[in-house]
Amino acid sequence: MxxxxxxxxxxxxxxxxxxxxxxxxxxxxxxxxxxxxxxxxxxxxxxxxxxxxxxxxxxxxxxxxxxxxxxxxxxxxxxxxxxxxxxxxxxxxxxxxxxxxxxxxxxxxxxxxxxxxxxxxxxxxDYKHICPNYKMYHHGRICTDCKGGKFYKAIINKCCKESLAFSVASCLEAYVHNSLxxxxxxxxxxxxxxxxxxxxxxxxxxxxxxxxxxxxxxxNSKQFHVSESCDDYALFFGRLVGEKGVDVLLKAAIHAADIKIKIIGNGPAEDSLRALAGELRLTNVEFLGPMWGDDLNSILSRARFVVVPSVWHENFPYVINQAFAFGRPVVGSDRGGIPELVSHGERGLIYAAHDERALAAAMTELWDNPVRAAEMGRVAKLFSDSEFNxxxxxxxxxxxxxxxxxxxxxxxx
The missing domain is CATH 3.40.50.2000 (Glycogen Phosphorylase B;)
Structure with a gap:
């Protein structure tokens, strides 16, 4: 073929x-x-x-x-x-x-x-086929305003790169493609x-x-191997942008003070997130900057669990694949395709996005029950090796x- x-x-x-x-x-x-x-x-x-x-x-x-x-x-x-x-x-x-x-x-x-x-x-x-700004998310909220061909809403919302020019262009693009x-x-x-x-x-x-x-x-999940033990930290890794919900994770850290949280990544929201961590006087959060390849895998393979706190409708986050491949369970928000992958109670836990107390409770549940967390990680690895090769x-x-x-x-x- x-x-x-x-x-x-x-x-x-x-x-x-x-x-x-x-x-x-x-x-x-x-x-x-x-x-x-x-x-x-x-x-x-x-x-x-x-x-x-x-x-x-x-x-x-x-x-x-x-x-x-x-x-x-x-x-x-x-x-x-x-x-x-x-x-x-x-x-x-x-x-x-x-x-x-x-x-x-x-x-x-x-x-x-x-x-x-x-x-x-x-x-x-992504959602470009139905949404001018790709994400169905802007200015901190989920958005379906353009449903029914109301693409002019993109201009009203100024949702494309927060630019009026880009929003007008994307609106015209959607109308032309729809008309054709x-x-x-x-x-x-x-x-x-x-x-x-x-x-x-x-x-x-x-x-x-x-x-x-x-x-x-x-x-190819089978190329990764599960560490026999883990260290005492939870992990977020990914791009530091608003829709990833790292601010929710930082607020949750207040209510889960015993959990050490490592954050790997960089992006336009990095400075504001570091400032927020300072304002909240968090002592259990560490920003490690961007990491790739073996450096990232070394940290990931020894995490207790991985947190995916997205507040937009993630389609299929690769970070979940990577976590499962190393036998790490995931605490994820109830947005987009995340619940499908995690399957609440099987390969991790799902909580309501934006609810920092619910996130803190989910993290604490796995932190206080290392045997259960390890079992979820084992199930996640079996699922990953079977489904992703x-x-x-x-x-x-x-x-x-x-x-x-x-x-x-x-x-x-």
Whole structure:
């Protein structure tokens, strides 16, 4: 099978890129011919198809006219469509699998796929298909204001990067894509990593109005090993931004003073979080800064448990995969796909987001019951090794691809 994978970046930036590259790796290792399409940028990985890559849009610099043209291009790029069409004509893939394509590639490439009569599956790792700001979250609250096609709410809320200009552009983008029927007409099957995101999409688009399936993120859990013992600390690791709920964790630390909490990561909220810890006079919280690879794994593998206090609807947090792979249970909020992974009482505990006392109580429950915490960690490792490995991922991916190809010779239906 010859598969074309498209994503807006061709270098590791975050979890979305891990999903993209790992999908390609798994396919290539099983002798599939994999073709790539993305944007050109310094630091990109090597690709035999890089001549077809396009320059990313520039809509934040230059003259007013150039910025306007940049915004137009981020909505529907004719350059991307033409380059993608040439790549399709040259390589003739059986199927196209797209990931995050908005702004940089734009859904114009879906139209090119449709015109070439090649079916498309789309993995959604965020909410951009239903929400102009990707997150259904802004200014400290969950938001579904744009439901029913009310995309002008993005301008009223100024929810896209807290910028009026970006919010206007994203609003226009959503209206154009909606009017062209981009998402209904040109994508054969949607793939979601969580049941939550699938059901939330149904709430916006209507039940049975589109094809979808579950494809959890690729992750090879078996390569990690469980430490025989643990040290006396709980761990948060991730980007320090408002929606991650680290401020809730700091407030919970007041009510769980016996629990030592280590925080790994950096981001725009780091200074305010450190200031909050100072204001609260916390002596049980330690900021370790960013860590990666073996340095992170060394801390993670010996934690009592991991805390995921997100206040937005996380789709599928990789941090939970990583925690489970090391046999660490998770205390997580009741947002997005977190409860699906944790399964309250089995692989950790779930509490109501924003409720620092409930978070403190959940942490204390595992802290005071190390035997129970260890058992949850053991169950988490068994689950992770069974569900998250290359073979399991490939079986699901191949099943989706074959189903699409068997059902239709193209996306027209």
């Amino acid at each position: 010859k598969v074309l994978l498209a994503h807006k970046f061709f270098q590791l930036i975050g979890g979305a890129e891990v999903f993209f590259f790992e999908t390609g790796r798994v396919l290539e290792e099983r002798n599939h011919d994999v073709i790539y399409f993305s944007t050109s940028a310094e630091g990109n990985k090597a690709s035999p198809h890089s001549d077809y890559f396009i320059d990313p849009p520039n809509y934040s610099e230059g003259s007013f006219i150039s910025r306007v043209l940049g915004i137009r291009r981020m909505i529907y790029s004719r350059d991307a469509k033409q380059s993608f069409a040439r790549l399709l004509a040259e390589t003739k893939p059986d199927l196209i699998h797209v990931f995050a394509i908005h702004v940089h590639l734009t859904p114009s490439i879906l139209v090119a796929a449709y015109e070439a009569n090649i079916p498309v599956v789309m993995s959604c790792n 029927g981009i998402y209904r007409k040109y994508v054969h099957t949607y793939l979601f990593a969580s049941e939550f995101m699938a059901r939330e999409t149904e709430r916006f688009w209507g039940v049975d109005s589109f094809r979808w399936g579950i494809l959890r993120n690729p992750f 290359d073979e399991r991922f490939y079986q699901r991916l191949e099943s989706v691809y074959k189903g699409v190809l068997d059902e239709s010779s193209g996306p027209r239906r």
